[in-house]
Amino acid sequence: MTETATLERQVDAPPPPESPPLLAIRGIRKAFPGVVALDGVSFTLKAGTVHALMGENGAGKSTLMKIIAGVYIPDQGQILLNGRPVELRSPIDALQQGIAMIHQELNLMPHMTVAENVWITREPCNRFGLVDHQELRLRTEELFERLHIDIDPLAEIQTLSVASRQMVEIAKAVSWNSDVLIMDEPTSALTDKEVSHLFRIIRTLREQGKGIIYITHKMNELFEIADEFSVFRDGKYIATCAASDVTRDDIIRMMVGREITQMFPKETVPIGEVVLSVRNLTLDGVFHDVSFDIRAGEILGLAGLVGSGRSNVAETLFGVTPASSGSITIRGQQMVIDKPAKAMAAGMAFLTEDRKDTGCFLCLDIQDNMDLAVLNNRYVNKLGFVQSAALAKDCIEMARRLRVKTPGMHEVIQNLSGGNQQKVLVGRWLLTNPSILILDEPTRGIDVGAKAEIHRLVSELAGQGVAILMISSEMPEVLGMSDRVAVMHEGRITGILDRKDADQVSVMSLAAK
Known part of the structure; x- marks a missing residue:
């Protein structure tokens, strides 16, 4: 055969076949009594990528993730791992197939140690068949060193902050050495510094060829960490896009099927007399000398880093944890509020931070x-x-x-x-x-469409004369909705800013004082 013929055959040869995706979902359907949660959904995850899953609450994201994690069994459809069909009939099945999920609601054993939680059901044993606690600690230390997590393996989970528990949950999932890692709202309880730490972990896993499915409603995070987006709406697959090809507004439009023109519909409403007056409120060992007023029709934002005492103040106002000292005055009458029933009788309502536990x-x-x-x-x-x-x-x-x-x-x-x-x-x-409404993280875990609706509702209530205290970790929410912003740091109010003077720099300087 001539050299020319050989070259022609090389040119005409088909390209080598592409390797199959790490995870492929084909035509998944799942129905519950009275509702179709997923309707013929498809989804693909490539190795070495972070794939953001987007959609309003009820769009089917969590249902699909629970199917991938073996919690639910689909009514129809197929799951393929590296091109091979698999049946996942339990979470253990999924873990053994290399799929781990970090749930939005943490699932740790509060009375067990960090190390025991990380390696539960996989504890190293000595020659007598008993748990080798020294080896358990060493394994945990090695894992935490690799992930740059500074938590004592022997600490009990119940002694840790919510943010530290979240990091333990992440480490536990990584410890399975899974190829597919599902993260459902992993940063909901993390500070900006801890989010940066988590993103370093995610980038390391991505470089190792892991595929990460990332669910969050915080748009700014997605464009920082995601390679691709897939959008769901009403249980149906809408589209998949490269992160570089879409804008925030494009994603929102696909999620809700409509334009959202105003995320923070703050209206100028008449501000009335002082409804709630707090003076030198103290809960020993938690917060000290907290003072502020809220007027009828006013939204007072309460900002601060995680652990600053914001939620504790709200719980004390509502009588969940009675104050050690200080005064609470409602419509000119000083009151002792030592239980929620008294707060409710005085016209107060309290949306707590943790919907699962409280x-x-x-x-x-x-x-x-x-x-x-x-x-x-x-x-x-x-x-x-x-x-x-x-x-x-x-x-x-x-x-x-x-x-x-x-x-x-x-x-x-x-x-x-x-x-x-x-x-x-x-x-x-x-x-x-209510005449006084305390909202602690009112839009945590809520999609952008629902956030806009709740913000509009809060503005309407202010227009009706309700005095509102709104606690939020999301700076745009605090700045966009508040008439004034009170900032806490280590259990004390470090400043109260008028709306015209409040920006991210001024709030953060007070929060980190």
Whole structure:
């Protein structure tokens, strides 16, 4: 054969086949009673990439992740790992196949040590079949050194901050040496410094060829860490785009199917008399000499780094943890609020930070969760009977107003997405018609469409004369919604800024004082 013929054959030869993706989802369908959560969904994850999964609450993201993690079994469709079909019938199946998931709600054993949590079910044993605690500690130290995590392996989980627990959960997932790592809202309780640390870990894993599925509602994070985006809406796959090819507005438009023109619809409303006055409020060992006023129609933002004492102040105002000293005055009357019932009787409502532990009753349905705060209110007649029809009607209207995605009011709340659970809790307190509303992280874990709706609702309430204290870790939310911003650092208020004087630099300088 001539040299020319050989060259022609080389030119005509087909290119070598591409290697299959690390993970491929094909035509997945999953239905629950009364609702189709996923409808013919497809998704592809490449090795060595961070793939952001986007969508409103109820879009199907969490359901798909639980299918990939073996928590749910799909009704139809196929899962392929490296081109090979697999059946994942339990989380252990998924872990053994190289798939690990870090859940939004942490699943650690509070009374066990950090090391015991990381290696649970895989503990090293000595020749007598007993757990080798020294080897357990050494393995954990080696893992933490590799991830640059500074946490004592022998510390009990219950003694750690939420942020430290999140890092333990991440280390636990990495310890399985999984090829596919699913992160669901991993930065919800992390400071900016800890987020940067997490991103270093993610980049290291990406360089090792791992595939990472990343779910968050914080847009600024996504453009920093994601290589690709996939968007879901109402249980259907919409599109996949390279991060370099789309803008924030493009993503929002695909997620919600409409334009969102104003994320922070702050309106100028009349500011009335002082409704809540706090002077030198102290909870020994937690916060000290906290003083501020909130007027009717005013939104006072409470900012500060994680651990600054913001949530503790809110809990003390509502009587969850009674103050050691100081005074609380409501509409000119000084009050001792040592239990939530007194706070509610004074017209106060409190949306807590942690919907799982202190908000939702997960085994109850939506109706029962929403009406809990008003069962001794206007819905009880003089004979002590609950006016069930009127109560149910108002709960249904509140769910419609907040766009809670559910097949019905008798759906168990733990079956809802985290964002829809949050909407139910917001509805619970709005039913009480409060004059003072304390919101602790009101939009944590909620998609951009729902955030805009809740922000609009908060502005409406301010327009109706409600005095609002809003705690948030998201700086744009604090700056966009507040009339004034109070900033905390290590248990003390370091400054209160008017809206016109508040910007990210001024707030952070007070928060890190």
